[in-house]
Amino acid sequence: MADVSYKDLSINGLWKNNPAIVQLLGLCPLLAVTGSVVNALGLGLATMMVLIISNTSVSLIRNLVSDAVRLPTFVMIIAAAVTCIELLMQAFTYELFQILGIFLPLITTNCVILGRADGFAARNSIGPSFYDGLIMGLGFACVLAVLGALRELSGTGALFANMDLLFGPDAANWKIVMYPDYQPFLLAILPPGAFIFTGLIIAVKNLIDDRIKKRQNAVKASPVKGAKRVRVTGAVS
């Protein structure tokens, strides 16, 4: 495959082809664990780690495995990576592990991971594959974190509660209470809230894309205007 530019990879992973809000992959954990920032970030980071490990190892062995056994090997690598991460989280962030529960092992079935392994890492060398895993994971984690923040803020009126589960005891006072005496807004915390806020995030992204496109068109159009003489009738072709 031709050279891949790291800049393109970044734009793709974080924005243009974001796994969560453009490819809409891995929606199940996305909707289930984004009730608060710490949960969302926990799962986001775990997914990112798995993506990096799986992309890198798949790229390493890409010339070794034949097409026929390609997928089983990939799945084995991914499952092993997930299990290892699960064990590590159990050892070092036990409470978060308990909160995320079933969604940690379910990272294995997150289509983003197999998708990137088969669609990118299996055809690219190790550097770009590692970077692709990092950026795709980051894109996924960012959307998760934003969604978690929106839901936590509108649901409980505070932000960054219980961050010590992820970042150690120092983070216990990171909690910001935006609105004291906030009556919890149930809809935002329950699953429907996840759908609504995901929809809103996608809408905002599309809006921004539209704006950018319009501005680019305007920029493109103006030199054409300047190059020609001003016409008072008819349309500029």
Added chain:
Amino acid sequence: MLGRSITRNSMLLALFAACTTALIAGTHLLTKDDIAEQKRLAEEKALLQIVPRNRHDNSMLDDTIAVGPRDLELGLRVNKQIYVARQNGEVVAVIIPAVARDGYTGDIELIVGVNRDGTIAGVRALAQRETPGLGDKVDLKKSDWMLGFNGRSLKNPTLSGWAVKKDKGIFDQFTGATITPRAVVAAILRVLQFAETNREALFDTGDTNIAPTGDDT
């Protein structure tokens, strides 16, 4: 030709299976002790919130009395342990597990700390699936409602007071959720009655292997 490719592929798969298994086994061995320690800490953390370290000098996790479904007051579905807190060998408090089976969304698992003088040292909900925002105020992370039980006993309030305000008791219900607090209050009352009935077995015996009313058999 086909045979050779099948052999080659299966060898390859086997090799990968071996490698990934080795990787997982290695991680497991490395993290095994940490995980066991974390589990113990998490278990002990809830106990320590009720009876802090300065009130006892034994390891509560290792000083237990078996209870189970036969102790009807506790509503347990499986065998559990009462944790005993001692200071200089004397029992200062016991932490009794209980289940409120009549929660709004299934069982609410509680632990209730009862002091030697019959007052409540503290109550925590260990597991509950009550409605978020309404019934989940039994979780101390969401609301400090649970702290309202501290210092209460069978005499304070008297029996008729052991109910939510809606039922002419003294304990607050939650806005929009009466069933959950009602279940919890009733469960705590039953634990206190259990502790009163089994006072001697719980507080006066030095032998931790004697079960109060029934054991796991």
